[in-house]
Amino acid sequence: MKLLIVDDEELTRTGVISSIDWQSIGIQEVLQADDGINGIEMARVHRPDIVLCDVRMPRLDGIAMLEQLEEILPDIVPVFMSGYSDKEYLKAAIKLKAVNYIEKPLNPVEIRDAIMEARDLCLEKKRTRQNASIHSMESASRLALLLTQPFAHAKESIDQLIAELSLSISNTTPFTAIVLKTDTEEELPLSEANAMFLSVREFLKTFHIDCIFAEKRVQYMVYFLFGSTPGAAVRKSIEEFFCNLYSRCTRFCIAAGDTVTGISRAYQSYTSAVISLQSSFFFPTGTFLSPFYQAPVSETAAELSASPENEFLTLLTEKNKEKAKAFLDNLFLYYNQNQNILPNQAKDLYYKLFRALDNAARQLKLTLSDTQENLIDTLEKIFSYNEMHQKLVKKTEIFFQTAVSTEEENSTIFLIKDYIGQKYMNETLSVKDISDHVFLSTSYVCTFFKNETGQTLNQYLTEYRMEKAKQLLSDPRYKITDISSRVGYSDGNYFGKSFKKYTGFSPSEYREKMS
Numbered sequence: 001m002k003l004l005i006v007d008d009e010e011l012t013r014t015g016v017i018s019s020i021d022w023q024s025i026g027i028q029e030v031l032q033a034d035d036g037i038n039g040i041e042m043a044r045v046h047r048p049d050i051v052l053c054d055v056r057m058p059r060l061d062g063i064a065m066l067e068q069l070e071e072i073l074p075d076i077v078p079v080f081m082s083g084y085s086d087k088e089y090l091k092a093a094i095k096l097k098a099v100n101y102i103e104k105p106l107n108p109v110e111i112r113d114a115i116m117e118a119r120d121l122c123l124e125k126k127r128t129r130q131n132a133s134i135h136s137m138e139s140a141s142r143l144a145l146l147l148t149q150p151f152a153h154a155k156e157s158i159d160q161l162i163a164e165l166s167l168s169i170s171n172t173t174p175f176t177a178i179v180l181k182t183d184t185e186e187e188l189p190l191s192e193a194n195a196m197f198l199s200v201r202e203f204l205k206t207f208h209i210d211c212i213f214a215e216k217r218v219q220y221m222v223y224f225l226f227g228s229t230p231g232a233a234v235r236k237s238i239e240e241f242f243c244n245l246y247s248r249c250t251r252f253c254i255a256a257g258d259t260v261t262g263i264s265r266a267y268q269s270y271t272s273a274v275i276s277l278q279s280s281f282f283f284p285t286g287t288f289l290s291p292f293y294q295a296p297v298s299e300t301a302a303e304l305s306a307s308p309e310n311e312f313l314t315l316l317t318e319k320n321k322e323k324a325k326a327f328l329d330n331l332f333l334y335y336n337q338n339q340n341i342l343p344n345q346a347k348d349l350y351y352k353l354f355r356a357l358d359n360a361a362r363q364l365k366l367t368l369s370d371t372q373e374n375l376i377d378t379l380e381k382i383f384s385y386n387e388m389h390q391k392l393v394k395k396t397e398i399f400f401q402t403a404v405s406t407e408e409e410n411s412t413i414f415l416i417k418d419y420i421g422q423k424y425m426n427e428t429l430s431v432k433d434i435s436d437h438v439f440l441s442t443s444y445v446c447t448f449f450k451n452e453t454g455q456t457l458n459q460y461l462t463e464y465r466m467e468k469a470k471q472l473l474s475d476p477r478y479k480i481t482d483i484s485s486r487v488g489y490s491d492g493n494y495f496g497k498s499f500k501k502y503t504g505f506s507p508s509e510y511r512e513k514m515s
Contacts, residue, residue: 001119002029002046006039006053006065007081012106016052019108025116036060043069048076050118052111055082075125077118081106137194139164144214144224147177147266158263167210169226169263176230177257177270178223178242179277182249183383183477193221196245203241207234224266229259239288250476251383253280256290281343282335282385302334309352316360321400328396332389347379350388357395365414366402367421368395381477412438413452416445417460424465427488431457465489466502473511480507 003022007013013032022030031046033039035057043051051069053062066078081102102110143161146154162169197213200223204211209227216222230238239254246252257273260266276289283289305311308331315324335346354375361368382388419437423429434457435445449457465487472483481492489495500506505513 001026001050001122002031002048003027003115004031004033004039004042004046004048004051004053006033006036006042006051006057006062008035008054008057010034012054012104016106016108016111020112020115025112026119027115036062036065039065040068040072043076044072047073049122050077050079050115052079052081052115055080075122077122077125079114079118081111136165137197140212141214144212144222145216147212147224147263148214148216148222148270150267151264155264162263171262171264173226173263174229174259174261175263175266175269176225176259177266177273178225178254179257179270179273180221180223180242180246180252180254181219181277181280182221182246183251184219184249199245200241204238207238222270224270226263235290239290243286243288247286251285253277253283253285253384254288255280256288258291278343279339281346281383282339282341284386285384302330302337304331304334308349309356312353313356313360316357316396316399317363319364319400319403324396324400328389328393335385335389343385346385347382347388350392351375351379353392354395357392357399361399361402362418364403365411366399367414367417368398368402410452412440413449416449416457420461420464424461424468425486425488427485427490429461429488462498462502466499469495469499469507470503470510473507474514476511480511483507 005013005016007016013034017030017032022028027050029046031042031048033042036053037059039051039053040060042048051066053065055062057065062080062082069076069078079102081104102114139161143158143165146158146161151158193213193215197211200213201211204225204227207228207230209225209230211223211225213224214222225238239256242254246254255273255276257269257271257276260269272291276291280287280289308327312324312327315327335341358368360366378391379388382391415438416434419434420429423433431442431446435442438445440448446457449455449460453460455463469483469487472478472486473480478486484490484492484495487495489498496506499510503510
């Protein structure tokens with residue numbers, strides 16, 4: 001808490017400052033000024049919570065100074081001091097809600113008591129304002145959520161909230177919905193979400209625009225902007241502000257809906273923003289899509305065959321690397337030219353293409369590091385088309401590298417490794433399960449695998465699980481507590497010990513090292 005002392009006598013100021021242990025009563029910073037004019041300037045810069053000021057000063061007296069300060073800092077708590085027993089000044093001080101009026105010569109005990117009383121009043125004011133602000137934000141959030149459904153369904157509740165919030169809204173007020181999607185899987189802390197909303201609201205004031213905000217499910221934020229209709233330059237400023245504000249998120253995309261007239265049509269603006277947001281999957285992360293956005297046009301039109309997955313499988317089994325690369329380049333171009341396709345349609349095809357890679361690897365008896373077990377989950381969590389395409393490109397590169405560098409593996413060893421690749425997440429996976437899968441005895445499988453690979457089956461299984469754990473730890477979306485069960489360990493402590501033995505780092509240390 002900050003205290004500003006304003007008095008034209010330097011001895012008075014220094015005496016007051018040195019006579020009291022300010023830290024012990026919650027005052028962290030003591031400022032001083034020699035008259036009312038300088039007191040106002042000091043208050044503008046440092047924004048004190050309490051002001052202890054003389055009544056009569058040159059240039060601007062204490063009463064006039066406090067009248068101006070109330071406009072700058074409405075919650076400031078004043079305490080007056082004066083050597084004059086002037087009833088008119090005392091009346092003015094009471095009118096300005098001064099906590100106390102201390103007569104000179106000053107008594108340090110009286111000053112201390114007066115400042116402590118002012119401190120308590122200041123804290124009470126802050127609590128009251130904070131509670132009112134929280135209630136107002138909650139009401140504004142409820143209103144924003146109601147506007148994400150047809151107006152007729154919630155007209156009465158909407159009207160009540162508008163009245164409660166004292167919003168200046170008429171039938172001609174323009175509304176624009178802005179919807180954001182982030183890659184976070186956890187809700188923002190309430191204080192952080194509110195702080196971001198307040199910064200948006202403060203920024204928009206410059207353009208005579210107000211807004212309300214709500215978090216809709218975990219990954220989505222909805223803003224409704226209303227007030228004046230922004231021109232092209234203002235729209236550009238708003239877009240840049242939102243992108244900068246949410247740049248703290250690893251990945252995000254933003255879409256603005258059509259600007260509509262009247263709160264009854266706010267839902268139409270919201271739905272147009274949601275539709276636009278769906279296509280954001282095909283744009284780079286951090287893109288702000290608006291009704292005015294113009295996507296770049298390519299001169300070359302890309303087309304896909306009737307069965308792209310079969311075409312890709314043929315190229316893979318023929319080990320035709322150049323044509324496979326051309327296929328992927330054409331695929332990328334196709335989706336960049338057809339951004340009105342639903343993301344799930346693209347994900348469905350990519351699922352088939354990933355499966356084609358696995359099928360080709362089986363036909364050629366190649367062991368790839370990735371398996372299809374997590375494929376659906378992985379595609380579900382993918383944030384953008386570019387991320388999904390790069391995963392396919394990377395796995396295709398691994399496929400061809402493996403095809404070139406690996407001699408044809410013994411078919412039994414291939415079947416064993418392939419089975420482990422499918423079942424490693426199962427904690428109960430045993431040597432007997434593996435031997436049953438390849439129709440051989442347990443003892444023979446153990447000896448055969450060791451002779452062929454130089455590793456025991458248990459060594460290979462542990463190494464495989466640890467390598468999968470390393471992959472998952474490099475992705476911040478996965479919690480460490482979940483990773484152990486994903487790689488076949490129900491006991492998190494045992495997983496941690498095994499991981500440290502294998503890598504030399506605990507799981508948390510490894511994640512920090514990789515970040």
